[in-house]
Amino acid sequence: MTARLVTGAIDPAALLAEVSGDGHGATVLFLGTVRNSNDGRPVDGIDYTAYDAMAVVEIERIVAEAVARFPGIVVAVEHRTGTLRVGDVSVAIACGHAHRGPALDANRFVIEQLKRRVPIWKREHYLDGTSEWVDPTRPALEATP
Amino acid sequence: MTVRVLLFASYADAVGKRELTLELAEGAVVGDVVAHVRGLAGGTALPPAPLLAVNAAYARAHQPVRSGDEVAIIPPVAGG
Numbered sequence: 010m011t012a013r014l015v016t017g018a019i020d021p022a023a024l025l026a027e028v029s030g031d032g033h034g035a036t037v038l039f040l041g042t043v044r045n046s047n048d049g050r051p052v053d054g055i056d057y058t059a060y061d062a063m064a065v066v067e068i069e070r071i072v073a074e075a076v077a078r079f080p081g082i083v084v085a086v087e088h089r090t091g092t093l094r095v096g097d098v099s100v101a102i103a104c105g106h107a108h109r110g111p112a113l114d115a116n117r118f119v120i121e122q123l124k125r126r127v128p129i130w131k132r133e134h135y136l137d138g139t140s141e142w143v144d145p146t147r148p149a150l151e152a153t154p
Numbered sequence: 155m156t157v158r159v160l161l162f163a164s165y166a167d168a169v170g171k172r173e174l175t176l177e178l179a180e181g182a183v184v185g186d187v188v189a190h191v192r193g194l195a196g197g198t199a200l201p202p203a204p205l206l207a208v209n210a211a212y213a214r215a216h217q218p219v220r221s222g223d224e225v226a227i228i229p230p231v232a233g234g
Contacts, residue, residue, distance in 0.1 A: 041234045058163060063210035066211070099233075100233065124233060124234040127231060128228050128231055128233075129233030130162060130231065142167075142229070142232075146230040147230075
């Protein structure tokens, strides 16, 4: 099991290798990438910051919960911090299992819990030169055409 | 007793500090840390009941704090 915060580029192939196994009939990889717009505003990049010590522990807790829910699952998670550009991978989650059902479900479980619980924040930089901390608890603005 | 307080992201920007040290009376709870920080310049940008962590684990406002604890006031998380 792997739970890491990294400051350099995430290597999905390395994560896939960490969850590989001869008994695995299914491997699922989720990549979260920086999108070029949010709430209708063109995005130039994102600065990610974290409460590093707690973020790693919280990801480990989530992975342990995934193992309890989906026996036999093997999970590797990396989240990147620092300044990312559009298209960069911010988070990668790889899950390996004997069967596709648990592999798919565990992957979904881990990303949803990560977004809900892990103390990581992002400051979006917009093409107009402004920037803002993203607050997912605030209702989204209507996207402007 | 002394506790170390960590602020992040929008909360750190509002108060202008990422870290501070507080002297609290014996018997203090985590919520007392929030009340203190909200009393600082810029502190009213924090909600009255933000997410809290003690020593890297989520905690409730009524949880007691002990000398040497690291209390984090956690803005809405936005990882992924």
